[in-house]
Structure formats: C-alpha cells, structure tokens
Amino acid sequence: MKEIARKALLYDFYGELLTEHQKKVYEDAVMNDFSLSELAEEYGISRQGIHDLLKRCDATLEDYENKLGLIKRFADVKGVADEMKEILSELSDADTKDKRLEISKRLNEEINRIREI
Secondary structure: OHHHHHHHHHHHHHHHHOOHHHHHHHHHHHHOOOOHHHHHHHHOOOHHHHHHHHHHHHHHHHHHHHHHOHHHHHHHHHHHHHHHHHHHHHHHHOOOHHHHHHHHHHHHHHHHHHHHO
C-alpha cells in the first residue's frame, strides 16, 4: 500500500511532466489499478512494453523528486502543521496565563520552522 501511495504522490506532484501517453498509461496502472495484461490490450502494446514504460515513468518521477524535493517539503510542512494543530488544541485547554504563554512560545517556534522550510 505504501508503494502505491508514493506513486500516487509522485504522479500528483510531477505527472504533468510526463508525455500524454505516459500519463494515460500510468494513471490506468496506478490510479485505476489496471493489470499489465489489461494495459497491454488497451494500448496495443506487449505486457513487457507496458512494464518497461511503467518502470521508466517511475524512474523519471523519482528523479524529479530527487532533484526538486517537493514531496519531502510537503511532508515536512504537513508535519509541522499537524504539530501546530496539537499545540493549538493544548492552548485552548490551558487553564493559566503561564501555560498559555509557554504554549504560545512553542507555537511561534513551529511557525519559524515553517518559514525555514
């Protein structure tokens, strides 16, 4: 499952950089869960040809991520945002001014982390 999610993320971020043909085949393989046989029949290509095309697409998308790192940055920002949500929840539950001040400082630190990213 994790591999499929990674492929979907790679496609979401970098799919537009593939050719139209690559996009159609990759979408059917990853998003629509077509088998190699179904893809081969649909596109009039051998199973081996489909397999090779998908491997090239995977390598191309991974190469874009290695160079640009958009998914990593997205995950970093999402992690900080999740932490901020937790801190905000703590802030709303804080019962003293000192606790609220301490929690506010933590929140400002997280905001600065996002700025760095």
